[in-house]
Amino acid sequence: MNRQLTLTKCLNVKWEGHADCQHCAIRKNDIFANLDVAKYAALLRPILQYNFPAKALLYAQGTPATDVYVIRNGIVKLEETLSDGSVRIVRLLQSGDAVGIETVLDAHQSYDQTAVILRGAAVCKIPSSVFVKLEKENPEFHRVIMEEWHRQLNAADKVIVDFSTGTVHDRVARVLINLAENSKKRNLIEIEMLGVEDIAALTSIARESISRVMANFKRDGLLEKSGPNRMRYNWDGLNDLVKHS
Amino acid sequence: MNRQLTLTKCLNVKWEGHADCQHCAIRKNDIFANLDVAKYAALLRPILQYNFPAKALLYAQGTPATDVYVIRNGIVKLEETLSDGSVRIVRLLQSGDAVGIETVLDAHQSYDQTAVILRGAAVCKIPSSVFVKLEKENPEFHRVIMEEWHRQLNAADKVIVDFSTGTVHDRVARVLINLAENSKKRNLIEIEMLGVEDIAALTSIARESISRVMANFKRDGLLEKSGPNRMRYNWDGLNDLVKHS
DNA sequence: CGAATCTTTGAATCCTCTCAAGTCTTGTGG
DNA sequence: CCACAAGACTTGAGAGGATTCAAAGATTCG
Structure with missing residues (x-):
């Protein structure tokens, strides 16, 4: 937790204004690929873009889940703190991944893990409401979200099989x-x-x-x-x- | 892989016929909770019910993903075989969970892991086509599926944090x-x-x-x-x- | 009942951790 | 711009824990 930076406090966080999804180069790899962004322009307006330095805190485990972050580039770690105070990373997320995807679940008001920027990262911050609306209005979109769940499962499995097994x-x-x-x-x-x-x-x-x-x-x-x-x-x-x- | 039983080979597997979703007691806990089964009766007809003994193989990693299995009771393990031949369990699934949920993904034709019954289990076998159709026709249903993805993530995280950390x-x-x-x-x-x-x-x-x-x-x-x-x-x-x- | 499998136990080795000190970096303020 | 302090990384030595190999007990199943 030391020297981590919250969104509001840190001077190094560059708020880059509203995301320009229509011209976003990263979009072809992320969850908005195949989305008709022109059609949903109004809905996408609340999306904000940020540049975070390494060690910046996106959100903490247990706090209210209000936004989903899409990684434009960089790496984000999801970690849990154990009862003895030590920390375990449960997966690494990268370009195109949705951090805090549990936000879209109805009965889910808080984040499952703590999300911290590992390498300086550019992210888009999507309010839960936008995310849910997109998902309801666009059948294509929830298919993409399912693929994102799958990527996260793969990332978790990698931690188990590759990073937690053997010498x-x-x-x-x-x-x-x-x-x-x-x-x-x-x-x-x-x-x-x-x-x-x-x-x-x-x-x-x-x-x-x-x-x-x-x-x-x-x-x-x-x-x-x-x-x-x-x-x-x-x-x-x-x-x-x-x-x- | 020793002494594992395939669906077709094993005499101990009891095929119990078509699932009677309308009167299924387990349903209130599983992914079909909140589904109007009467309405979808025709669609649900192809669902079959089985009773598997311990060690039965549901499917093997890499084989074509054709069905999703819903656990009525019992425990199923998902495991991966490492390059040295040893085996690592990546998660345990239980009552109400959907085994082989990756089947619903468009671009996914094969199972990610090997699924084996741990304790004798009753499962429903749902053809991919049925699952996908349900998901497309019923907006409520894909919400439930997302919750299932989430449960699987939690199960994987538990393997990392609880079962792979510490002495x-x-x-x-x-x-x-x-x-x-x-x-x-x-x-x-x-x-x-x-x-x-x-x-x-x-x-x-x-x-x-x-x-x-x-x-x-x-x-x-x-x-x-x-x-x-x-x-x-x-x-x-x-x-x-x-x-x- | 006997064969095969799975589990237990022992002893020795090897690996990994802990503790501790020293080195290197990084960031800050003079 | 340099010096210093705080933090991060490295290295060593020793202890402790976990694995391995091997063999003996249990269980299970035919």
Whole structure:
């Protein structure tokens, strides 16, 4: 919770005004793909665009669920705080995903998890009412929403199968590879790295163990620091690692 | 995969004929709650009812997704097989849940996981076409389906937060408590136990370690064998265990 | 009743965590 | 712009926990 930024407090959050869905380049990948935005222009007006810095808090677990956020770019983590105070990330959401999708459920007034920006992200903030209206008026739309639920399930399953299973070594390798896949630029092997703390929360591994494993990867020539928070990958090498395990 | 039973092969599977949705007692808890079944009687005709024994295979990961199964009672596990041959359970589904819900997605022709009956279960088998038609004709219904997606997400999150985090001791305790919660009879503290293998796949713990932990619980008077595959709980004792951790 | 499967237990090893100290970064204020 | 403080990351050593391998008990099912 330290140094997280709320929407209203943080000066670094850039409010970019009403979203221009008609000309949004990201839209072809997100939940509004295939939506006739011209037709729904009036309805879409309340949608606002923001630029959040890393560590910004979108919403906290248990608070009233009022908006759905669509990620234009960047990565958002959904996390839960355990009874002992430690934090567990239950999934990573990326470009095109809808953060806080539980908002659309009738009997659901509060967010299931805490949503925090991982890498600086541009998001559209959609009031619950708009979302629900869209869904009721447009049969195509709720089909898209179901696909979003499915993507979220896949993201959760990935945390279970890839990030929470096997040795510390394997799990960290899978996280690294997944980060590279997320960036969708296979050949650009330079990646903006997650903090050790976040990898820990994603894998349920001690911070120190992660540090050690990554030090090994560096020694083996699989990783290389290429700037602040940036790593250069040996993509094939890392991939071999997971394949053989 | 050993000793699993397919729908067609197994003699123990009781085909109970067409589902009688109009008089189904379970319906008030499942996805057909609030559905005017009389109105859709014709559409619901193709739905079949089965009684599966434990270990029966509903469907395998990657095979064509043709049906959605609704659990009338019992528990179903969704599992994925890892590259090294080991198996990981990604969630447990129970009474009222829809198994294989990804079938409703347009661009989805195959099941995401393998679905296996854990405890003997009664299920209704709903052809994809029926499910999709219902969803298109009845606006109420797709709302219910969204709630089902949500339940599945919660089930996956539980595997992450409760069953894959903390010490072996804690994780097993949480599984035991969860099994008791599932049965919804708090005072009846006698539970049908999962096999060690399944708890292992659910928690990513070695079979032997689980055996050891449960032996400790028995020594501490928290558990007690009360029949084949059955355990009597010390509910409060087990609960204290998780609270304090 | 016997074979196959599943579970339990033991002992040794290996892995991961914890605690602690030191290094490196980052951001802030002089 | 530099210095300092706070935070983040790294590294080491030791303890403790979990896994592995192996073998003996239980159960289940034919």
